[in-house]
Amino acid sequence: MKKYATLKDIAKALNISTATVSRALADRWDVSCETKKLVQEEAKRQNYRPNPMATRLQNKRTKTIGLVVPEFKSAFFPNVISGIQKVIDDAGYNLLITQSQESKEIEEKNLKLLESNMVEGILISITREGENDEYYQRLIDSGIPVVFFNRVSSKVDAPKVIIDDYRLAFFATEHLIYNGFKKIYHFEGPVNLSVSKERKRGFIDAMKKHHREVSEKIIHTAGVFSEKGYIAMQNLIAKNDLPDAIFCFNDPTALGALKAIKEAGLKCPDDVALVGFSETEIAQLVEPPLTSIEQPTFEIGVTAASLLMEQLNDCVVTPSRTVKLIAKMNIRKSSINIKK
């Protein structure tokens, strides 16, 4: 590894002081044009680059904010990130992204990494493995503002951006009820995720509101990936326990279920109708197009980043608030009751 040229090297070569060199490179008024020129030439000759650590040690600003997301294989987080990036860019900040891979340990490691890069604020969507609550709190205490989005800490008091999963699950379920479907099931997400609980609660309450019987046998755990939805559906088919419609935790599980339905020679929505959640690009491409809840992913990013910027600018400690964004339901063929 080559050694960097320093201010001192340039100063020595030109037989002047490092102060003058520094000023010349900063293009200050109190240094003559000739020496400026000399310094700039010598700097170029020696391929000088200022040592960022030394600079930061001095002026203590990094103009950088950090981001921790569980993953970005699904389209959800990438879209959120676009929103974040827009705000960050406009504010002249930089964004450092890390991925916790749903691991509590890696999440903590990433937080430390961001901290050691002196980010001025952190945006985070926590893992489904658990919460590093003590660490979040420690960050906040040490003066690094934190904003949670999508997957939020239940204990730490900080700004949060979420969508109203409960209400949307409620709507989605009512949509199926109003469409005249009788036997409605729910494919549940990972049980220790708050969004899973909220969506399930929404489903149950909607069913209850319309005096539908809610038993454990109409709710099946299907996780987060398409294979799980595929298997869950296959099980139902094997047991000959076919519902009229299923409200699925998300699009991938719905698509997995759809695959199983087709393979069994059944038809959607004729035999089994489906509703997904958190709109993916594929939803419109499959046959039949999938009804899904479209979350304002870009908006989530924008909102979360804006909340962080607010905190960074007002040095005042604003009371932490939770912003609930609304989403919309895209009704497509997969949930149309053709018998009605």
Add this chain to the structure above:
Amino acid sequence: MKKYATLKDIAKALNISTATVSRALADRWDVSCETKKLVQEEAKRQNYRPNPMATRLQNKRTKTIGLVVPEFKSAFFPNVISGIQKVIDDAGYNLLITQSQESKEIEEKNLKLLESNMVEGILISITREGENDEYYQRLIDSGIPVVFFNRVSSKVDAPKVIIDDYRLAFFATEHLIYNGFKKIYHFEGPVNLSVSKERKRGFIDAMKKHHREVSEKIIHTAGVFSEKGYIAMQNLIAKNDLPDAIFCFNDPTALGALKAIKEAGLKCPDDVALVGFSETEIAQLVEPPLTSIEQPTFEIGVTAASLLMEQLNDCVVTPSRTVKLIAKMNIRKSSINIKK
């Protein structure tokens, strides 16, 4: 923003020197247990955190490597990143991710950001907008090793990891030819992307090898997103210029085309067969399942990161080499000739 506690603060509070404090916190042998305890308590009381910039200024290692990708909305890069992360983690390094959003400017900004965080090496897949060749070179010259993957610089001499797009496009085209399809078209990707050119070249050469006529009218630009494939296919349908089969630049364009085919009341593969590229999860979920080239995304990440680690460890300048990884073709229903 609160002020951090420093070594000096602790030293002052305990009336000892900063050296002792530093040693006590580093748990050195040459400091008594009592003072160690005192220091640790005081450190906790003052919520002391070492200033990373100062530390780095001293020992000059960050154990961090940087990554620049154009985007991660498609599944491709996230998968590559998983591979990268595995190698990086195993080597005890940290990973900082940035997104250039296909913009040459943002790419340069990101490179500077990574540089100012003193990453010890950089992995990059360049934008399709152009190449920051001078800057890549400058990084390498200043001692930061760079490894290109997937989208590589044509000018800079550095290790590169790619897949053999040409050969695989060739195979995919031959697959269609051997299956007895007569009128075979190609949906081309973004024209200034090397992968587009390679895939197109593979298509053309395969056609020529089998003495098929190659004219400009069998090649249509369809970009990278599904809408483009959708529109391109609609155009063909409108002009009543239906091919038997289409080799598409990627899966999204193929899926877009598929949608148009279905909407027109046509059938795949009966009327138009399709082959995609760079396997997405959806390929298996649609009806009919889509034939696609499965790139070893995880492997690409692993290989690129390993090449970088090699350079970091051997301080020797290894001759840059280009690693071409092989991919496989997943043949599914969308390219089966049912008339044969």
Add this chain to the structure above:
DNA sequence: AAAATCGTCGTAAACGATTACATTAAAGCT
């Protein structure tokens, strides 16, 4: 002509941590 101003530049002290070297006092040795 003395004083004030200005343009250039160097000195030295920061920033916060680490560490080679020096120092001190107590303990161990003959």
Add this chain to the structure above:
DNA sequence: AGCTTTAATGTAATCGTTTACGACGATTTT
């Protein structure tokens, strides 16, 4: 008792910048 060893701590230089302050000669002001 006198000498060496050891433990524990302090002193000060260092990493690479930035910047307040002061110095100095040259020009301008009164």
